[in-house]
Amino acid sequence: MATTPAKHSALEAGLDRQRKDDDHVTLDARTPAPKISKARACAECKRHKIKCEVRPGESNCTKCIRSGIKCVVNDFSQKFVDDDQAWKTQAAATLQQLQAAVSQLLRHNGFPELSTFASDSNGPSPVASQSHLRSLGETHAGSAEPAAAMAMTRENSQEPNLEDPELVPAPMRSLYEVTKLRNLRNDTGEKPRLTLLEEDFVSRGCISGEEADELFAYFSRTMNQLLWGGIVLPHKDLTSVRRSSSLLSAAVLTVAALHIPNRTDTLNKCYSEYVSLVCNMSLTRSHTLDDVRALCIGAFWLSDLSWKLSGHAVRIATEMGLHLSLQKLVRGQADQYERAQLWYLLYVCDHHFSIAYGRPPVIHDDMSVKNYETFLRSPSVVPGDIRLMAQVALFVILTEAYRTFGSDVEQALTEEDFRQLRVFNVAIDQWRLLWQPRSADSPYVRTYPSKGVVLHYHFAKFQLNSLALRALSPIDNPVLSMDRKECANTAISSAMACLNMVLDERDVRDAIVGVPIFTHTMVTFSAVFLLKVAVSWNSAYLSIDGRQIRNTIERVIELLHCANAGERHLTRHIARGLSKMLERFDAWEDWSDGEHELTQRGVTSDPGNTMTQIPMDLIYDMVGAYGFGLDGHLLDPAMSNFDYLA
Secondary structure (H helix, E strand, O other): OOOOHHHHHHHHHHHHHHHHHHHOOOOOOOOOOOOOOOOOOEHHHHHHOOOOOOOOOOOOOHHHHHHOOOOOEOOHHHHHHHHHHHHHHHHHHHHHHHHHHHHHHHHHOOOOOHHHOOOOOOOOOHHHHHHHHHHHHHHHOOOOOOOOOOOOOEOOOOOOOOOOOOOOOOHHHHHHHHHOEHHHOOHHHOOOOOOOHHHOOOOOOOOOHHHHHHHHHHHHHOHHHHOOOOOOOOOOOHHHHHHHOHHHHHHHHHHHHHHOOOOHHHHHHHHHHHHHHHHHOOOOOOOOHHHHHHHHHHHHHOOOOHHHHHHHHHHHHHHOOHHHHHHHHHOOOHHHHHHHHHHHHHHHHHHHHHHHHOOOOOOOOOHHHHOHHHHHOOOOOOHHHHHHHHHHHHHHHHHHHHHHHOOOOOOOOOOOHHHHHHHHHHHHHHHHHHHOOOOOOEOOOEOHHHHHHHHHHHHHHHHHHHHHHOOOOOOOOOOOOHHHHHHHHHHHHHHHHHHHHHHHOHHHHHOOOOOOHHHHHHHHHHHHHHHHHHHHOOOOOOOOOHHHHHHHHHHHHHHHHOOOOOOOOHHHHHHHHHHHHHHHHHHHHHHHHHHHHHHHOOOOOOOOOOOOOOOHHHHHHHHOOOOEOOOOOEOOHHHHHHOOOO
């Protein structure tokens, strides 16, 4: 097509203007980039090379409206902006999904919240963090793969503060202040992980919600009331427990399933979940008070885990600073009441198993422990606190006796030791006179609070005075001093009183299933001690009646056999073990009667030692084959007999 002169001249004029503009172009970096022109013609008008007119208030041009077609503005710069905005929106949504997924994985594996991880350049890379989490998770699950490398990340601020008013802190705090290494930090201020109802084992369908509510209700009205009026579990419903701590809900349901008959399958599921959660939180640095309560509940009632759980609970509590709570409460911080209460509960739990296993306690009797009367002056105190402080006061006495006489079963008491032993006996007598009237009755367990004081009084007297016969035998010590014989007879009468209280006091008898395993341990210890003394020592040395002991233990066995408890409850194992021991005792009595008859006829099987030489195989069968050591304590290997998953 030919070009008209007018058009040709216009084109040349435009080229001239372009050349002039190009001559003025500079390479100065400060010159702003040219703006992208915004095309105003729509695609249809541009195709026909006509003017694109848009009336005010309209989004389509007049030609597209007349033609009835879609008006598409061919604006590449606007398209770029729109595409960029869409990409950012999609990326933000994807990032939120990833954050939610990572947070859920962290909570499931018991790790800190996502916000606690490093975001600066010195922190671990995302790949390294994922590898670290995966390695820890596989380690908890028993994987054989090596663990991740130790993280040595530092805080953002690395300058030590020389103006810190605390001049003498803990040494580890000074080390952290200098190095700023995160793994040295005391994470008491770290926000604990949250628990979602949708993630716990009830929501996953391991057990039904109806059964979980039933188990919680049973625990609340029985075991929780027996253990100092419900202070170990302050929650009123299962939903509150599940929102607060999955570990606590698993502990409560496991212990309840253990006590209810015909719940073995439920017990296995709950027990497996509880053990899994304990393992997962063992290396976690952030905890709640309910996590500590969950460990205590397991320690009080799960015999195969008791020692490990009580020690772990004490360590976590000290990390949380619970041992300093009473001092803060005295200084006027009312919010420290619950923390101080939990520390006293841990003290009793620790000493229960210190006695049961014959090992030194972890918590020392510092001023916060000995000032329990100061705690009772708090306006928040409930009746359960009085029962708890009664236990604290008793174990303060027994701990002092432990330090004085030690726990070496091969070390006999000297005659000089009995003077101090009488001092401890007087202290225990005064303890009963003080705390029995202060322990009020309960609508749930009736007179058990005050009767429980009497029962623990007999436990303490028996445990303390049984030391008189420690490391002695009638063969090597045919004559006992008056002091030693007096204490030994006190131990015998106290052990009989323990068994008779369990048999004759209705409220104690009814509670025998739900009480913590410390009570079962001491009842068993009393029975074994009496059988051993009846075999080793006779009425010529001590005030003991073998037939009375036999009848009493028979009644105890019958009580435990008839107990309304789960198939794996400790009472059933105790009943079976005592039954076999009593059979051996009957065999010894038959042998002893035969020897006595031969002696009356002038015939002896062992001249000069007829009444004191006892067949050692009978003693071993009685005290060794059924899980009770020669010192009267439960042996660790025997605890495998109570494996709930066997």
